[in-house]
Amino acid sequence: MTALAALIRRDIRIALRVGGGALIGVLFFLTVVVLMPFAVGPDLAQLARLGPSILWLGALLASLLTLDRLFMADHEDGSLDLITMSRTPLELACASKALAHWLAAGLPLIVATPVLGLLLNLDMVSTGAVALTLLAGTPALTFTGMIGAALAVTLHRGGLLMAVLVLPLSIPVLIFGVAASQAAITGPLSFGAPFSILCALSLVSLVIGPFAAAASLKHGLD
Protein backbone atom coordinates (compact mmCIF):
# COMPACT_ATOMS: atom_id res chain seq x y z
CA MET A 1 0.00 0.00 0.00
CA THR A 2 2.80 2.40 0.91
CA ALA A 3 4.53 1.48 -2.34
CA LEU A 4 1.44 2.42 -4.32
CA ALA A 5 0.99 5.68 -2.38
CA ALA A 6 4.64 6.51 -3.01
CA LEU A 7 4.16 5.78 -6.69
CA ILE A 8 1.14 8.08 -6.87
CA ARG A 9 2.98 10.87 -4.99
CA ARG A 10 6.03 10.50 -7.23
CA ASP A 11 4.01 10.58 -10.45
CA ILE A 12 2.03 13.65 -9.40
CA ARG A 13 5.22 15.44 -8.38
CA ILE A 14 6.93 14.63 -11.67
CA ALA A 15 3.88 15.74 -13.62
CA LEU A 16 3.60 19.07 -11.83
CA ARG A 17 7.27 20.05 -11.91
CA VAL A 18 9.30 21.41 -14.78
CA GLY A 19 9.20 19.10 -17.78
CA GLY A 20 6.17 17.22 -16.48
CA GLY A 21 3.68 18.77 -18.81
CA ALA A 22 0.45 18.03 -16.90
CA LEU A 23 -0.77 21.58 -17.36
CA ILE A 24 -0.03 21.53 -21.08
CA GLY A 25 -3.23 19.46 -21.32
CA VAL A 26 -5.24 22.37 -19.95
CA LEU A 27 -3.54 24.76 -22.34
CA PHE A 28 -4.35 22.41 -25.22
CA PHE A 29 -7.96 22.17 -24.01
CA LEU A 30 -8.18 25.97 -24.01
CA THR A 31 -6.68 26.18 -27.51
CA VAL A 32 -9.10 23.61 -28.94
CA VAL A 33 -12.08 25.43 -27.44
CA VAL A 34 -10.81 28.78 -28.74
CA LEU A 35 -10.39 27.28 -32.21
CA MET A 36 -14.00 26.13 -32.37
CA PRO A 37 -15.67 29.56 -32.83
CA PHE A 38 -13.38 30.09 -35.82
CA ALA A 39 -14.61 26.83 -37.31
CA VAL A 40 -18.35 27.06 -36.59
CA GLY A 41 -18.72 30.84 -36.53
CA PRO A 42 -19.08 33.21 -33.56
CA ASP A 43 -22.86 32.86 -33.29
CA LEU A 44 -23.45 32.74 -29.50
CA ALA A 45 -26.69 30.77 -29.64
CA GLN A 46 -25.11 28.12 -31.82
CA LEU A 47 -22.03 27.98 -29.58
CA ALA A 48 -24.25 27.46 -26.55
CA ARG A 49 -25.96 24.58 -28.34
CA LEU A 50 -22.68 22.97 -29.39
CA GLY A 51 -20.93 23.85 -26.12
CA PRO A 52 -21.14 20.51 -24.31
CA SER A 53 -19.95 18.63 -27.41
CA ILE A 54 -17.03 21.04 -27.90
CA LEU A 55 -15.99 20.76 -24.26
CA TRP A 56 -16.20 16.97 -24.34
CA LEU A 57 -14.23 16.73 -27.57
CA GLY A 58 -11.58 19.09 -26.21
CA ALA A 59 -11.27 17.14 -22.97
CA LEU A 60 -11.03 13.85 -24.90
CA LEU A 61 -8.22 15.13 -27.12
CA ALA A 62 -6.43 16.82 -24.22
CA SER A 63 -6.42 13.69 -22.08
CA LEU A 64 -5.25 11.63 -25.04
CA LEU A 65 -2.42 14.06 -25.73
CA THR A 66 -0.95 13.80 -22.24
CA LEU A 67 -1.45 10.02 -21.98
CA ASP A 68 1.20 9.37 -24.58
CA ARG A 69 3.96 9.83 -22.00
CA LEU A 70 2.34 7.77 -19.22
CA PHE A 71 4.82 4.90 -19.43
CA MET A 72 7.31 6.31 -21.93
CA ALA A 73 9.29 8.50 -19.50
CA ASP A 74 9.50 5.68 -16.95
CA HIS A 75 10.65 3.34 -19.67
CA GLU A 76 13.39 5.72 -20.78
CA ASP A 77 14.90 6.22 -17.32
CA GLY A 78 14.50 2.56 -16.33
CA SER A 79 12.03 2.99 -13.48
CA LEU A 80 9.41 1.01 -15.41
CA ASP A 81 11.63 -2.07 -15.12
CA LEU A 82 11.80 -1.55 -11.36
CA ILE A 83 8.02 -1.22 -11.20
CA THR A 84 7.46 -4.41 -13.22
CA MET A 85 9.96 -6.32 -11.09
CA SER A 86 8.72 -5.07 -7.72
CA ARG A 87 6.59 -7.22 -5.44
CA THR A 88 3.47 -5.07 -5.80
CA PRO A 89 1.17 -6.52 -8.48
CA LEU A 90 1.72 -4.80 -11.81
CA GLU A 91 -2.04 -4.31 -12.25
CA LEU A 92 -2.23 -2.23 -9.07
CA ALA A 93 0.88 -0.28 -10.04
CA CYS A 94 -0.71 0.50 -13.42
CA ALA A 95 -3.93 1.55 -11.71
CA SER A 96 -2.01 3.88 -9.37
CA LYS A 97 -0.11 5.41 -12.25
CA ALA A 98 -3.37 6.05 -14.09
CA LEU A 99 -4.92 7.50 -10.93
CA ALA A 100 -1.94 9.83 -10.48
CA HIS A 101 -2.19 10.84 -14.12
CA TRP A 102 -5.88 11.56 -13.76
CA LEU A 103 -5.26 13.67 -10.63
CA ALA A 104 -2.50 15.64 -12.32
CA ALA A 105 -3.89 15.97 -15.85
CA GLY A 106 -7.60 15.08 -15.72
CA LEU A 107 -8.76 17.12 -12.73
CA PRO A 108 -7.31 20.42 -14.05
CA LEU A 109 -9.41 19.95 -17.18
CA ILE A 110 -12.56 19.75 -15.06
CA VAL A 111 -11.48 22.77 -13.01
CA ALA A 112 -10.96 24.71 -16.25
CA THR A 113 -14.39 23.75 -17.61
CA PRO A 114 -16.37 26.64 -16.00
CA VAL A 115 -14.02 29.23 -17.51
CA LEU A 116 -14.25 27.63 -20.94
CA GLY A 117 -18.02 27.31 -20.56
CA LEU A 118 -18.09 31.08 -20.16
CA LEU A 119 -16.30 31.44 -23.49
CA LEU A 120 -18.92 29.22 -25.14
CA ASN A 121 -21.88 31.14 -23.71
CA LEU A 122 -23.01 28.27 -21.46
CA ASP A 123 -25.11 29.15 -18.41
CA MET A 124 -24.43 27.92 -14.86
CA VAL A 125 -26.60 24.80 -15.09
CA SER A 126 -25.10 23.64 -18.39
CA THR A 127 -21.56 24.27 -17.20
CA GLY A 128 -22.25 22.35 -14.03
CA ALA A 129 -23.73 19.46 -16.02
CA VAL A 130 -20.73 19.31 -18.35
CA ALA A 131 -18.28 19.48 -15.43
CA LEU A 132 -20.17 16.72 -13.63
CA THR A 133 -20.21 14.43 -16.68
CA LEU A 134 -16.52 15.14 -17.26
CA LEU A 135 -15.82 14.23 -13.63
CA ALA A 136 -17.62 10.92 -14.14
CA GLY A 137 -16.28 10.24 -17.63
CA THR A 138 -12.63 11.31 -17.74
CA PRO A 139 -11.46 8.39 -15.54
CA ALA A 140 -12.77 6.10 -18.28
CA LEU A 141 -10.74 8.03 -20.86
CA THR A 142 -7.59 7.78 -18.73
CA PHE A 143 -7.99 4.10 -17.93
CA THR A 144 -8.76 3.00 -21.49
CA GLY A 145 -6.06 5.31 -22.84
CA MET A 146 -3.62 3.62 -20.51
CA ILE A 147 -3.97 0.44 -22.60
CA GLY A 148 -2.83 2.39 -25.64
CA ALA A 149 0.03 3.96 -23.68
CA ALA A 150 1.20 0.52 -22.51
CA LEU A 151 1.05 -0.81 -26.07
CA ALA A 152 2.93 2.24 -27.33
CA VAL A 153 5.79 1.76 -24.88
CA THR A 154 6.21 -1.92 -25.74
CA LEU A 155 6.19 -1.15 -29.44
CA HIS A 156 8.44 1.93 -29.26
CA ARG A 157 5.81 3.69 -31.34
CA GLY A 158 3.67 6.41 -29.93
CA GLY A 159 1.76 9.31 -31.33
CA LEU A 160 -0.59 8.68 -34.19
CA LEU A 161 -0.74 4.88 -33.85
CA MET A 162 -1.84 5.23 -30.25
CA ALA A 163 -4.54 7.69 -31.26
CA VAL A 164 -5.81 5.27 -33.92
CA LEU A 165 -5.97 2.45 -31.36
CA VAL A 166 -7.45 4.36 -28.45
CA LEU A 167 -9.96 6.70 -30.07
CA PRO A 168 -12.43 3.95 -31.11
CA LEU A 169 -12.42 2.66 -27.53
CA SER A 170 -13.37 6.09 -26.23
CA ILE A 171 -16.40 6.53 -28.50
CA PRO A 172 -18.94 5.08 -26.01
CA VAL A 173 -17.67 7.45 -23.30
CA LEU A 174 -18.05 10.39 -25.67
CA ILE A 175 -21.57 9.32 -26.70
CA PHE A 176 -22.90 8.99 -23.18
CA GLY A 177 -20.99 11.99 -21.83
CA VAL A 178 -22.47 14.30 -24.43
CA ALA A 179 -25.90 12.62 -24.15
CA ALA A 180 -25.96 13.15 -20.38
CA SER A 181 -24.94 16.80 -20.58
CA GLN A 182 -27.41 17.51 -23.39
CA ALA A 183 -30.16 15.79 -21.39
CA ALA A 184 -29.42 18.01 -18.39
CA ILE A 185 -29.54 21.18 -20.49
CA THR A 186 -32.31 20.78 -23.04
CA GLY A 187 -33.38 17.22 -23.51
CA PRO A 188 -36.73 15.71 -22.80
CA LEU A 189 -34.83 12.58 -21.82
CA SER A 190 -33.75 12.04 -18.24
CA PHE A 191 -30.24 12.86 -17.07
CA GLY A 192 -30.03 9.75 -14.88
CA ALA A 193 -29.90 7.00 -17.52
CA PRO A 194 -26.97 8.21 -19.67
CA PHE A 195 -25.15 9.44 -16.56
CA SER A 196 -25.43 6.01 -14.93
CA ILE A 197 -24.11 4.36 -18.07
CA LEU A 198 -21.23 6.87 -18.08
CA CYS A 199 -20.38 5.94 -14.48
CA ALA A 200 -20.66 2.25 -15.40
CA LEU A 201 -18.23 2.77 -18.31
CA SER A 202 -15.77 4.41 -15.90
CA LEU A 203 -16.05 1.53 -13.45
CA VAL A 204 -15.65 -1.10 -16.17
CA SER A 205 -12.57 0.63 -17.56
CA LEU A 206 -11.23 0.86 -14.01
CA VAL A 207 -11.18 -2.95 -13.97
CA ILE A 208 -10.20 -3.71 -17.57
CA GLY A 209 -7.65 -0.94 -18.14
CA PRO A 210 -5.08 -1.96 -15.50
CA PHE A 211 -5.31 -5.65 -16.43
CA ALA A 212 -4.89 -5.03 -20.15
CA ALA A 213 -2.08 -2.53 -19.60
CA ALA A 214 -0.28 -4.86 -17.19
CA ALA A 215 -0.70 -7.77 -19.61
CA SER A 216 0.78 -5.82 -22.50
CA LEU A 217 3.66 -4.59 -20.31
CA LYS A 218 4.35 -8.12 -19.02
CA HIS A 219 4.30 -9.69 -22.47
CA GLY A 220 5.78 -6.80 -24.37
CA LEU A 221 8.81 -5.68 -22.38
CA ASP A 222 11.85 -7.84 -22.80
Next chain:
Amino acid sequence: MTLIDLANPSRFLALSARVLPWLAAATVILLTIGLYQSATAPDDYQQGATVKIMFIHVPNAWLSMFVWGVMSVASLGTLVWRHPLADVAAKSAAPIGAAFTFLALLTGSLWGRPMWGTYWEWDARLTSVLILFLMYLGLMALWRAVEDPSRAARAAAVLTLVGAINLPIIKFSVDWWNTLHQPASVMRMGGSTLDKSFLIPLLVMAVAFTLLFVTLHLAAMRNEILRRRVRSLQMMQASQKAA
Protein backbone atom coordinates in the same frame (compact mmCIF):
# COMPACT_ATOMS: atom_id res chain seq x y z
CA MET B 1 -5.06 -34.93 -34.24
CA THR B 2 -5.23 -32.21 -31.61
CA LEU B 3 -4.58 -28.50 -31.78
CA ILE B 4 -1.05 -28.91 -30.52
CA ASP B 5 -0.15 -31.18 -33.46
CA LEU B 6 -0.76 -28.21 -35.71
CA ALA B 7 1.94 -26.26 -33.87
CA ASN B 8 4.41 -27.49 -36.44
CA PRO B 9 4.02 -25.13 -39.41
CA SER B 10 5.11 -27.78 -41.93
CA ARG B 11 2.45 -30.15 -40.70
CA PHE B 12 -0.11 -27.34 -40.84
CA LEU B 13 0.93 -26.52 -44.41
CA ALA B 14 0.61 -30.15 -45.48
CA LEU B 15 -2.77 -30.61 -43.85
CA SER B 16 -4.21 -27.33 -45.08
CA ALA B 17 -3.03 -28.09 -48.63
CA ARG B 18 -5.09 -31.29 -48.52
CA VAL B 19 -8.16 -29.65 -46.97
CA LEU B 20 -8.25 -26.41 -48.98
CA PRO B 21 -9.52 -27.74 -52.36
CA TRP B 22 -12.43 -29.51 -50.66
CA LEU B 23 -13.28 -26.43 -48.65
CA ALA B 24 -13.12 -24.24 -51.74
CA ALA B 25 -15.36 -26.63 -53.66
CA ALA B 26 -17.89 -26.78 -50.82
CA THR B 27 -17.88 -22.96 -50.63
CA VAL B 28 -18.55 -22.61 -54.36
CA ILE B 29 -21.35 -25.18 -54.31
CA LEU B 30 -23.08 -23.70 -51.27
CA LEU B 31 -22.68 -20.14 -52.55
CA THR B 32 -24.24 -21.17 -55.87
CA ILE B 33 -27.17 -22.83 -54.13
CA GLY B 34 -27.57 -19.91 -51.72
CA LEU B 35 -27.43 -17.28 -54.46
CA TYR B 36 -29.92 -19.22 -56.60
CA GLN B 37 -32.31 -19.62 -53.67
CA SER B 38 -32.01 -15.95 -52.72
CA ALA B 39 -32.62 -14.89 -56.31
CA THR B 40 -35.75 -17.04 -56.53
CA ALA B 41 -37.01 -16.16 -53.04
CA PRO B 42 -40.36 -14.34 -53.11
CA ASP B 43 -40.44 -10.54 -52.82
CA ASP B 44 -41.37 -9.08 -49.47
CA TYR B 45 -44.91 -7.70 -49.29
CA GLN B 46 -43.54 -4.44 -47.92
CA GLN B 47 -39.97 -4.12 -49.13
CA GLY B 48 -40.34 -5.62 -52.62
CA ALA B 49 -37.21 -6.88 -54.29
CA THR B 50 -34.84 -4.93 -52.02
CA VAL B 51 -35.29 -7.59 -49.37
CA LYS B 52 -32.80 -9.67 -51.38
CA ILE B 53 -30.02 -7.41 -50.07
CA MET B 54 -30.61 -9.19 -46.76
CA PHE B 55 -29.10 -12.43 -48.10
CA ILE B 56 -25.77 -10.65 -48.58
CA HIS B 57 -26.00 -8.14 -45.77
CA VAL B 58 -26.85 -10.43 -42.85
CA PRO B 59 -24.14 -13.07 -43.50
CA ASN B 60 -21.55 -10.29 -43.86
CA ALA B 61 -22.66 -8.74 -40.58
CA TRP B 62 -22.54 -12.11 -38.80
CA LEU B 63 -19.11 -12.79 -40.18
CA SER B 64 -17.82 -9.37 -39.13
CA MET B 65 -18.44 -10.37 -35.52
CA PHE B 66 -17.52 -14.02 -35.97
CA VAL B 67 -14.07 -13.10 -37.33
CA TRP B 68 -13.35 -10.91 -34.30
CA GLY B 69 -14.40 -13.88 -32.16
CA VAL B 70 -11.94 -16.11 -34.02
CA MET B 71 -9.24 -13.48 -33.52
CA SER B 72 -10.03 -13.30 -29.80
CA VAL B 73 -9.62 -17.06 -29.42
CA ALA B 74 -6.37 -16.84 -31.40
CA SER B 75 -5.23 -14.00 -29.11
CA LEU B 76 -5.87 -16.18 -26.08
CA GLY B 77 -3.77 -18.77 -27.90
CA THR B 78 -0.98 -16.23 -28.25
CA LEU B 79 -1.06 -14.93 -24.67
CA VAL B 80 -2.06 -18.01 -22.66
CA TRP B 81 -1.01 -21.13 -24.55
CA ARG B 82 1.74 -19.54 -26.65
CA HIS B 83 0.57 -21.55 -29.63
CA PRO B 84 3.01 -20.81 -32.47
CA LEU B 85 0.32 -20.52 -35.13
CA ALA B 86 -2.08 -18.42 -33.06
CA ASP B 87 -0.57 -15.10 -34.07
CA VAL B 88 -0.50 -16.20 -37.71
CA ALA B 89 -4.22 -16.94 -37.42
CA ALA B 90 -4.94 -13.62 -35.71
CA LYS B 91 -2.91 -11.60 -38.19
CA SER B 92 -4.35 -13.14 -41.34
CA ALA B 93 -7.94 -12.91 -40.05
CA ALA B 94 -7.86 -9.13 -39.54
CA PRO B 95 -8.00 -7.96 -43.21
CA ILE B 96 -10.68 -10.56 -44.02
CA GLY B 97 -12.76 -9.41 -41.07
CA ALA B 98 -12.31 -5.80 -42.10
CA ALA B 99 -13.55 -6.69 -45.59
CA PHE B 100 -16.66 -8.44 -44.23
CA THR B 101 -17.39 -5.49 -41.93
CA PHE B 102 -16.97 -3.04 -44.79
CA LEU B 103 -19.34 -5.08 -46.98
CA ALA B 104 -21.87 -5.26 -44.15
CA LEU B 105 -21.75 -1.48 -43.79
CA LEU B 106 -21.91 -0.96 -47.56
CA THR B 107 -24.83 -3.30 -48.21
CA GLY B 108 -26.62 -1.99 -45.13
CA SER B 109 -26.20 1.53 -46.41
CA LEU B 110 -27.52 0.56 -49.85
CA TRP B 111 -30.45 -1.22 -48.22
CA GLY B 112 -31.09 1.72 -45.90
CA ARG B 113 -31.45 4.18 -48.78
CA PRO B 114 -34.74 2.79 -50.18
CA MET B 115 -36.05 1.54 -46.81
CA TRP B 116 -35.17 4.27 -44.32
CA GLY B 117 -34.62 7.05 -46.86
CA THR B 118 -31.03 7.59 -45.80
CA TYR B 119 -27.65 6.02 -46.49
CA TRP B 120 -26.44 6.55 -42.97
CA GLU B 121 -28.05 7.01 -39.61
CA TRP B 122 -26.24 7.37 -36.28
CA ASP B 123 -28.14 4.52 -34.79
CA ALA B 124 -26.71 2.25 -32.10
CA ARG B 125 -26.01 -0.77 -34.24
CA LEU B 126 -24.64 1.14 -37.22
CA THR B 127 -22.36 3.13 -34.94
CA SER B 128 -21.09 0.09 -33.07
CA VAL B 129 -20.37 -1.76 -36.33
CA LEU B 130 -18.54 1.33 -37.59
CA ILE B 131 -16.46 1.26 -34.40
CA LEU B 132 -15.73 -2.41 -35.11
CA PHE B 133 -14.56 -1.46 -38.59
CA LEU B 134 -12.29 1.27 -37.20
CA MET B 135 -10.86 -1.21 -34.71
CA TYR B 136 -10.11 -3.69 -37.51
CA LEU B 137 -8.23 -0.91 -39.31
CA GLY B 138 -6.38 0.05 -36.11
CA LEU B 139 -5.40 -3.55 -35.58
CA MET B 140 -4.10 -3.82 -39.14
CA ALA B 141 -2.14 -0.60 -38.61
CA LEU B 142 -0.67 -2.10 -35.45
CA TRP B 143 0.42 -5.25 -37.30
CA ARG B 144 2.08 -3.13 -39.96
CA ALA B 145 3.74 -0.71 -37.52
CA VAL B 146 6.04 -3.26 -35.89
CA GLU B 147 8.65 -5.26 -37.78
CA ASP B 148 9.08 -8.04 -35.21
CA PRO B 149 6.04 -10.34 -35.68
CA SER B 150 6.08 -11.86 -32.17
CA ARG B 151 6.22 -8.44 -30.50
CA ALA B 152 3.38 -7.18 -32.68
CA ALA B 153 1.44 -10.38 -31.94
CA ARG B 154 1.37 -9.82 -28.19
CA ALA B 155 0.35 -6.18 -28.50
CA ALA B 156 -2.35 -7.04 -31.05
CA ALA B 157 -3.62 -9.86 -28.82
CA VAL B 158 -4.19 -7.48 -25.90
CA LEU B 159 -5.97 -5.02 -28.16
CA THR B 160 -8.10 -7.76 -29.74
CA LEU B 161 -9.28 -8.99 -26.34
CA VAL B 162 -10.10 -5.45 -25.21
CA GLY B 163 -11.98 -4.89 -28.46
CA ALA B 164 -13.99 -8.09 -27.94
CA ILE B 165 -16.07 -6.10 -25.42
CA ASN B 166 -17.61 -4.42 -28.46
CA LEU B 167 -19.12 -7.71 -29.70
CA PRO B 168 -21.92 -8.09 -27.13
CA ILE B 169 -22.59 -4.36 -27.49
CA ILE B 170 -23.19 -4.87 -31.23
CA LYS B 171 -25.25 -8.02 -30.72
CA PHE B 172 -27.58 -6.52 -28.14
CA SER B 173 -27.53 -2.89 -29.28
CA VAL B 174 -30.83 -3.33 -31.11
CA ASP B 175 -32.45 -4.83 -28.02
CA TRP B 176 -31.06 -2.34 -25.52
CA TRP B 177 -31.71 0.77 -27.56
CA ASN B 178 -34.91 1.05 -29.50
CA THR B 179 -33.47 2.28 -32.77
CA LEU B 180 -34.05 2.31 -36.50
CA HIS B 181 -32.31 -1.01 -37.10
CA GLN B 182 -34.72 -3.87 -36.63
CA PRO B 183 -34.32 -6.10 -33.56
CA ALA B 184 -32.92 -9.63 -33.72
CA SER B 185 -35.21 -11.80 -35.82
CA VAL B 186 -33.32 -15.00 -36.59
CA MET B 187 -31.55 -15.99 -33.40
CA ARG B 188 -33.91 -15.07 -30.61
CA MET B 189 -35.83 -16.66 -27.78
CA GLY B 190 -39.02 -18.27 -28.99
CA GLY B 191 -37.85 -19.02 -32.52
CA SER B 192 -37.23 -17.00 -35.63
CA THR B 193 -39.74 -14.42 -36.83
CA LEU B 194 -38.57 -14.91 -40.40
CA ASP B 195 -40.69 -16.87 -42.87
CA LYS B 196 -39.26 -20.21 -44.06
CA SER B 197 -38.97 -18.98 -47.65
CA PHE B 198 -36.50 -16.35 -46.44
CA LEU B 199 -34.94 -18.24 -43.55
CA ILE B 200 -33.63 -21.24 -45.52
CA PRO B 201 -31.75 -19.24 -48.20
CA LEU B 202 -30.41 -16.98 -45.45
CA LEU B 203 -29.06 -19.89 -43.43
CA VAL B 204 -27.55 -21.46 -46.57
CA MET B 205 -25.86 -18.14 -47.35
CA ALA B 206 -24.63 -17.85 -43.76
CA VAL B 207 -23.03 -21.29 -43.90
CA ALA B 208 -21.59 -20.51 -47.35
CA PHE B 209 -20.05 -17.24 -46.11
CA THR B 210 -18.62 -19.00 -43.07
CA LEU B 211 -17.03 -21.59 -45.35
CA LEU B 212 -15.76 -18.77 -47.53
CA PHE B 213 -14.12 -17.22 -44.48
CA VAL B 214 -12.55 -20.51 -43.40
CA THR B 215 -11.19 -21.04 -46.93
CA LEU B 216 -9.80 -17.52 -47.23
CA HIS B 217 -8.41 -17.68 -43.71
CA LEU B 218 -6.58 -20.95 -44.29
CA ALA B 219 -5.15 -19.62 -47.55
CA ALA B 220 -4.09 -16.38 -45.85
CA MET B 221 -2.48 -18.32 -43.00
CA ARG B 222 -0.51 -20.40 -45.51
CA ASN B 223 0.63 -17.21 -47.23
CA GLU B 224 1.66 -15.69 -43.93
CA ILE B 225 3.71 -18.76 -42.94
CA LEU B 226 5.41 -18.78 -46.34
CA ARG B 227 6.01 -15.02 -46.11
CA ARG B 228 7.71 -15.47 -42.76
CA ARG B 229 9.86 -18.26 -44.17
CA VAL B 230 10.92 -16.08 -47.08
CA ARG B 231 11.72 -13.29 -44.65
CA SER B 232 13.90 -15.47 -42.42
CA LEU B 233 15.64 -16.96 -45.47
CA GLN B 234 16.36 -13.46 -46.76
CA MET B 235 17.73 -12.44 -43.38
CA MET B 236 19.92 -15.57 -43.27
CA GLN B 237 21.21 -14.79 -46.71
CA ALA B 238 21.93 -11.19 -45.77
CA SER B 239 23.81 -12.18 -42.63
CA GLN B 240 25.84 -14.76 -44.57
CA LYS B 241 26.82 -12.11 -47.09
CA ALA B 242 27.80 -9.77 -44.30
CA ALA B 243 29.91 -12.52 -42.75
